Amino acid sequence: MTEENFRGSRLYTDPWPPLRGDYQVGDPRSAVAVVTLASPLLIKGCAIFGQCVTENLGLEKIVANVISNCNIRFLIVCGLESKGHLPGNTLLALHKNGIDPQGRIVGSKGAIPFIQNLPPEAISRFQEQVELIDCIGLLDVEEIEALVARHKREPFSEEPFLVFKRKAPIRAIATGDADLTLGAGVVMDASAWLVMEEV
Amino acid sequence: MFRFKREQSVVNLAGVRMGGQPGELASVLCGTIFYQGHKIVEDEERGLFDRAAAEKLVARQGELSEETGCPSVLHIYARSSEAFSRYLDFTEKVWSGPFIIDSADPATRMAAAALASEQGYADKAIYNSISLATDEAEARAILDSELDSAIILAYNPTQPGVEGSLTVLETGGAAREKGLLDAARDMGINNMLIDPAVLPLGSGAGAALRFSVAAKARLGLPVGSGIHNAVSSWPWLSRKEAPAKRGCDAAAAAMQLLAGADFLLYGPIEMAEIIFPAAAMADILVAEAVADLEIEPADAHPLHRLV
Numbered sequence: 455m456t457e458e459n460f461r462g463s464r465l466y467t468d469p470w471p472p473l474r475g476d477y478q479v480g481d482p483r484s485a486v487a488v489v490t491l492a493s494p495l496l497i498k499g500c501a502i503f504g505q506c507v508t509e510n511l512g513l514e515k516i517v518a519n520v521i522s523n524c525n526i527r528f529l530i531v532c533g534l535e536s537k538g539h540l541p542g543n544t545l546l547a548l549h550k551n552g553i554d555p556q557g558r559i560v561g562s563k564g565a566i567p568f569i570q571n572l573p574p575e576a577i578s579r580f581q582e583q584v585e586l587i588d589c590i591g592l593l594d595v596e597e598i599e600a601l602v603a604r605h606k607r608e609p610f611s612e613e614p615f616l617v618f619k620r621k622a623p624i625r626a627i628a629t630g631d632a633d634l635t636l637g638a639g640v641v642m643d644a645s646a647w648l649v650m651e652e653v
Numbered sequence: 654m655f656r657f658k659r660e661q662s663v664v665n666l667a668g669v670r671m672g673g674q675p676g677e678l679a680s681v682l683c684g685t686i687f688y689q690g691h692k693i694v695e696d697e698e699r700g701l702f703d704r705a706a707a708e709k710l711v712a713r714q715g716e717l718s719e720e721t722g723c724p725s726v727l728h729i730y731a732r733s734s735e736a737f738s739r740y741l742d743f744t745e746k747v748w749s750g751p752f753i754i755d756s757a758d759p760a761t762r763m764a765a766a767a768l769a770s771e772q773g774y775a776d777k778a779i780y781n782s783i784s785l786a787t788d789e790a791e792a793r794a795i796l797d798s799e800l801d802s803a804i805i806l807a808y809n810p811t812q813p814g815v816e817g818s819l820t821v822l823e824t825g826g827a828a829r830e831k832g833l834l835d836a837a838r839d840m841g842i843n844n845m846l847i848d849p850a851v852l853p854l855g856s857g858a859g860a861a862l863r864f865s866v867a868a869k870a871r872l873g874l875p876v877g878s879g880i881h882n883a884v885s886s887w888p889w890l891s892r893k894e895a896p897a898k899r900g901c902d903a904a905a906a907a908m909q910l911l912a913g914a915d916f917l918l919y920g921p922i923e924m925a926e927i928i929f930p931a932a933a934m935a936d937i938l939v940a941e942a943v944a945d946l947e948i949e950p951a952d953a954h955p956l957h958r959l960v
Contacts, residue, residue: 511852537757556828566784632658633658633871634655635655635656635658645871
């Protein structure tokens with residue numbers, strides 16, 4: 455499922471989208487992706503559409519799947535907000551303001567708006583590659599599909615950005631005294647999950 | 654199985670005891686009613702619902718609780734304060750045990766805590782939850798209420814994993830000036846139930862299992878989780894038939910209990926039919942596994958009722 459642009463390089467990763475989630479893929483050559491927030495809507499004509507109800511992990515998947523396809527230049531944010539979490543508000547804030555050094559999305563009103571699995575370059579790329587269309591609250595599928603059909607633009611002029619899944623660093627965990635016993639002279643350090651013979 | 658060196662505290666919530674060493678007390682099982690998309694709810698904003706159907710679900714959780722010996726808690730989810738008010742009115746007529754106050758909307762949670770206090774149910778109510786999202790206004794509302802029980806959500810997006818979750822409880826880490834345990838004490842919370850916040854499979858769901866053991870060893874407080882979230886958010890499983898989903902739900906519940914959990918937020922209350930037998934079986938296996946570690950199962954434990 456690859457396509458080549460005028461420079462002979464790929465416009466989206468293979469496979470695309472790289473991350474699994476609660477979405478459906480349409481035409482990957484479309485310039486538009488649609489996030490329907492808490493509303494289960496079926497949108498035709500776009501590259502990808504799906505719901506997003508969390509203001510952290512859900513957003514990360516959207517960003518990763520969008521920037522891995524240079525054809526996508528617009529992201530329509532529609533449907534009803536997920537109360538309290540406010541992923542729509544948070545997505546707009548991420549695009550506008552980015553994150554602070556702790557990973558908090560600047561200006562978000564969501565409950566726990568943090569990015570933990572995307573490098574800063576992925577967020578910059580998201581800001582550069584796509585334009586966000588704020589239609590939060592819009593539920594009319596025909597109107598959303600008309601918006602999709604109206605938005606066209608040349609593909610983004612860089613390579614697809616593939617966000618590698620960040621593996622937790624393997625660190626040696628300091629072991630202390632055994633704090634639980636399994637009997638028969640076997641004990642365990644519960645923080646490290648280190649099982650050992652009682653000394 | 655194992656026994657913790659640190660003394661394990663037991664909290665008493667309206668007669669339901671939770672905590673202790675693995676194998677000592679039966680697991681406490683919390684089924685959610687009026688959750689988002691619950692078919693018995695006709696109007697989520699106003700809290701209109703099919704009372705007969707709701708009554709049947711609550712009664713069935715109670716029956717299974719009585720039969721197995723696993724105590725239960727009613728986990729009430731409300732979209733608005735108006736809805737919570739109707740749900741509380743219903744709850745007081747059909748449920749005598751503890752209940753959890755929950756909403757994605759902080760204003761609803763705050764109003765619910767105030768209402769539960771006004772109506773004299775503060776000793777039965779568990780606030781869900783105190784977390785990094787708890788701001789000054791919400792902290793003040795909890796303090797001003799008469800509630801003294803809460804779930805403490807150890808989600809730390811700045812430092813994923815077990816250490817990060819413990820850090821947010823103990824010191825707050827990079828995300829908060831004060832640890833959530835001290836913050837909860839400042840809000841008048843004495844009964845703290847620790848929940849690691851279960852992420853989707855592939856995003857770190859498994860950390861909840863190691864966290865449960867580590868948190869009990871380090872803090873000595875009751876620990877549990879909504880491990881069913883890992884199952885319900887798994888796209889691969891969502892395309893499978895109901896038996897596969899039920900099997901995974903039961904397995905996830907049993908795994909969390911094997912990892913030392915004292916309570917389960919087991920998801921939709923309809924799942925009671927699957928979760929109570931699975932949890933009772935896990936409780937019996939754990940109790941038998943620690944029988945020679947000087948741990949005596951309580952009188953009402955499934956070990957004494959079902960085998």
